[in-house]
Amino acid sequence: MSNGLFRRCAALLLGLLPLAATQAGEVRVAVAANFTAPMQAIAAEFARDTGHRALLAFGATGKFYAQIHHGAPFEVLLAADDTTPAKLEAEGAGVPGSRFTYAIGKLVLWSPREGYVDDQGAVLKQDQFRHLALANPKTAPYGVAALATLARLGIAAETLQGRLVLGENITQAHQFVASGNAELGFIALSQVYRDGKVASGSAWIVPADYHAPIRQDALILAKGQDNPAAAALLDYLKGPKATALIRAYGYDL
Structure with a gap:
């Protein structure tokens, strides 16, 4: 050139x-x-x-x-x-x-403890947890879905007063569970899903018809x-x- x-x-x-x-x-x-x-x-x-x-x-x-x-x-x-x-x-x-x-989005009930959450969410009815985390339903749709899921299971949120831990958003709800401040919590599946499966702990992926899409x-x-x-x-x-x-x-x- x-x-x-x-x-x-x-x-x-x-x-x-x-x-x-x-x-x-x-x-x-x-x-x-x-x-x-x-x-x-x-x-x-x-x-x-x-x-x-x-x-x-x-x-x-x-x-x-x-x-x-x-x-x-x-x-x-x-x-x-x-x-x-x-x-x-x-x-x-x-x-x-x-x-x-x-x-x-998909909602999941998750705990970092292996074998703690069963594949039907029956752990919620066994009265063996002190704290259940979820996102604040006033500002976070995943929190609304969590309350709807509890209702579908026949669990009135009022009966869990003192045990519900509300995160400002779904990230904070996840942090409450991951840190051990709550034994289990309703979070977004995306927060614990990797390579086609829940990456750690135990989880129940909530059926889609348990709450509004x-x-x-x-x-x-x-x-x-x-x-x-x-x-x-x-x-x-x-x-x-x-x-x-x-x-x-x-x-x-």
């Missing part, structure tokens, strides 16, 4: 670099706590494949709803339910038509309507890499 041709090619490549830089962007994402591990993995792949960075915040869906209405700078919401994104869209806080279900919806928020990275992220969540990761963490689609 002649020096002149080399210089022209180098100049062309250098000229394309600013264009690539301007095309890559950032998107601020509010992520339901149960989706922490899969979203961290998806965000890494998203960055490698698109150049966009997803800046992630994890927490309870109910709290994110309040924060969004108080001006929090989130551009995308990945909720733990389908009602909160629908409500935000109806209130004008979300981009119409951007909402879709990215995952269907935990349909988890994504929504581009009003602050992200003009951000190409926000639209790119939702497109990516529908693609093969993201859906494979979502399934790998125990979710349905």
